[in-house]
Amino acid sequence: MNRQELVAHIKAKKSFLCVGLDTDIEKIPNHLKETEDPIYEFNKAIIDATKDYCVAYKPNIAFYESLGSKGWSSLEKTLNYIPKDIFTIADAKRGDIGNTSKLYARAFFEQMDFDSITVAPYMGSDSVLPFLSYENKFVILLALTSNEGALDFQFMTSNSTGLKLYEKVIEKASTWGNPENLMFVVGATRPEMLKNIRKLAPDNFLLVPGVGAQGGSLEGVAMNGMNKDCGLLVNSSRGVIYADQSESFATVAGEKAKELQQEMEGYLKKFGVI
Numbered sequence: 001m002n003r004q005e006l007v008a009h010i011k012a013k014k015s016f017l018c019v020g021l022d023t024d025i026e027k028i029p030n031h032l033k034e035t036e037d038p039i040y041e042f043n044k045a046i047i048d049a050t051k052d053y054c055v056a057y058k059p060n061i062a063f064y065e066s067l068g069s070k071g072w073s074s075l076e077k078t079l080n081y082i083p084k085d086i087f088t089i090a091d092a093k094r095g096d097i098g099n100t101s102k103l104y105a106r107a108f109f110e111q112m113d114f115d116s117i118t119v120a121p122y123m124g125s126d127s128v129l130p131f132l133s134y135e136n137k138f139v140i141l142l143a144l145t146s147n148e149g150a151l152d153f154q155f156m157t158s159n160s161t162g163l164k165l166y167e168k169v170i171e172k173a174s175t176w177g178n179p180e181n182l183m184f185v186v187g188a189t190r191p192e193m194l195k196n197i198r199k200l201a202p203d204n205f206l207l208v209p210g211v212g213a214q215g216g217s218l219e220g221v222a223m224n225g226m227n228k229d230c231g232l233l234v235n236s237s238r239g240v241i242y243a244d245q246s247e248s249f250a251t252v253a254g255e256k257a258k259e260l261q262q263e264m265e266g267y268l269k270k271f272g273v274i
Contacts, residue, residue, distance in 0.1 A: 146187025
């Protein structure tokens, strides 16, 4: 899926919702644990309930690889079940030297055919460029995250440039890629920073986790981060997929996704995207 197709999909669905498939075997309803593949059965039900309201799905790879080969099988089946017109994000946070990154890119873009992957920028260009070599695939680079540990490094200021580290990441990475193949992760719990990030990356899409269970405000994200094409993929994981623990979990997840979609539709209209 290229950028133009993603924008068209956002306009058609009146949504910029990404549903995070952070599927924890210990948190899914008990009745599913008796099935042959509980993770896949849970994901399948969530996808059926939310696919009309979201434009992206983001499996967190750690939840699958922690289960060994069975987890990878569940991920593969989940990916195949997602409708082909919905953007897929491998939340893998890979970042290694060039040769290793080439193999990570091959794994997620060729073997599994994800549309995008989250990448850590700490090792610089040679860890990122192998992912950027794929046509109609996206690197989603960690820039400003919502966790407490973000304060350890991301706000450090350079004596020579005056830029904070997250600003330098965005500035430098923008010379490696462009809005057609590069997005940035910006935590929803820091919406006040979005205006500054929009100055550095006016046209790039931003993947924004942290809305819902982590306390991020959808209004704050939309008001500070939306551009003429929307330019946002706002992720909700726990707030949607674990909204209910009963046998009605999928119905409730669909209702939560619909609520977010309806709120998002208002912001898309407010900013003239639709």
